[in-house]
Amino acid sequence: xxxxxxxxxxxxxxxxxxxxxxxxxxxxxxxxxxxxxxxxxxxxxxxxxxxxxxxxxxxxxxxxxxxxxxxxxxxxxxxxxxxxxxxxxxxxxxxxxxxxxxxxxxxxxxxxxxxxxxxxxxxxxxxxxxxxxxxxxxxxxxxxxxxxxxxxxxxxxxxxxxxxxxxxxxxxxxxxxxxxxxxxxxxxxxxxxxxxxxxxxxxxxxxxxxxxxxxxxxxxxxxxxxxxxxxxxxxxxxxxxxxxxxxxxxxxxxxxxxxxxxxxxxxxxxxxxxxxxxxxxxxxxxxxxxxxxxxxxxx
Numbered sequence: 001x002x003x004x005x006x007x008x009x010x011x012x013x014x015x016x017x018x019x020x021x022x023x024x025x026x027x028x029x030x031x032x033x034x035x036x037x038x039x040x041x042x043x044x045x046x047x048x049x050x051x052x053x054x055x056x057x058x059x060x061x062x063x064x065x066x067x068x069x070x071x072x073x074x075x076x077x078x079x080x081x082x083x084x085x086x087x088x089x090x091x092x093x094x095x096x097x098x099x100x101x102x103x104x105x106x107x108x109x110x111x112x113x114x115x116x117x118x119x120x121x122x123x124x125x126x127x128x129x130x131x132x133x134x135x136x137x138x139x140x141x142x143x144x145x146x147x148x149x150x151x152x153x154x155x156x157x158x159x160x161x162x163x164x165x166x167x168x169x170x171x172x173x174x175x176x177x178x179x180x181x182x183x184x185x186x187x188x189x190x191x192x193x194x195x196x197x198x199x200x201x202x203x204x205x206x207x208x209x210x211x212x213x214x215x216x217x218x219x220x221x222x223x224x225x226x227x228x229x230x231x232x233x234x235x236x237x238x239x240x241x242x243x244x245x246x247x248x249x250x251x252x253x254x255x256x257x258x259x260x261x262x263x264x265x266x267x268x269x270x271x272x273x274x275x276x277x278x279x280x281x282x283x284x285x286x287x288x289x290x291x292x293x294x295x296x297x298x299x
Contacts, residue, residue: 001057001109002031004047004080006071008063009037011087017062017098024102028109049074056080058108058265065093069240072120072141076262081115083108083265093180095265107267114266118180119199119220122258125237128250138239141262142181144255146226146247147173147206149236154209156230161222168229170209176224176255177202180262183276185241191215193282196272201255224255 005021007014018038025032032045033056039046047056052074061071061084068084075082084094085101096104107113121140138144148155157169177186182194182202191204192215199220205213218224228235228251237244237253247253276282 001029002033002055003058003060003105004052004056004075005032005034005038006059006061006063006067006074007035007038008067008087011063013087013098014038014062017085017087017101020102021060021062021105024105028106030105030109052078052080054078058083060105061085061094063087063094066241068093069141072262072264073139073240076120076141076258077139077260079260079263081263081265093264095267104265104267108265116197116264116266118196118262118264119178119201120258120260120262121176121178121201122256123176123237123239123244124254125245125247126252126254127248136245138237138244139258139260140176140181140239141178142184142240143175143177143186144244144253145173145175145185145206145238146228146253147236147238148231149234149246153231155228155235158227158229159203160225160227161218163225166203166216167213169205169213171205171207171213173206174226175202175204175206177204181240186215192217193276199257201257220257222256226253226255228252 033047034044036046036048059071059075059080059082061068061082064087071082085096086094121144123138123140123144125136127134154170155173157174159166159169175186175189179194179196179198179200182191186202186204189204189206191202194200194202201218201220201222202215204215228247228249231249235247237247
């Protein structure tokens, strides 16, 4: 059995954690390979992303939610499950804490875990609305966002679902989120929280110009098409919080379910709503202690 280790190389606690991972792997008879950024200065076995193959049984993500999203974008198209160990402040998507890591590795090695499949998105950018050599495609675990990269000015959008017009939007942008991403940017923009295994796509407008526009939850089998009608310049697509590409009026963006779902390792005591209450302080705030000071960085 072989695990691929992906981590936030800038985190000050990463190196001692890697030594713990290596000791545990030796005890379990698990071989390890590391992404190049972790292996470069430590004399560990590195594997470039393009060389990851079917003999990798698990991708172990050491960091926060941003690190886990990066790991998932790498692992999911190859059908490899992901386990996240949280080194950040929030770590909503990560499964285990630093203290639980050795036990979690042992459970995975013995097969004592559940695999939770979650929908991901395939996002296509079609310049000037017609297929051609400049078409680009992206894989999104959380969300894809069409927005202005400069001043906050309204964008004109026409949204269609399976060629049926949903409506025209005048807004600062629009977010297309999976159930996984419903607790991220979409939530802060007023979108709903969606149970993580639901196969749906949430379309959440960002600061719409009219109160008649509200978030919509589409079936996961819906093909959503967005026509960019206005916005002058500085239009941009962002995927999972990372720059995707620049957009222009006349372009079309298509959002649909990817044929590669994300497989997240879940251990026996995991509960989505328990995590929701503890980490997002969901529910009556009188039932929860004050949150720690500081931001919600990736870690």
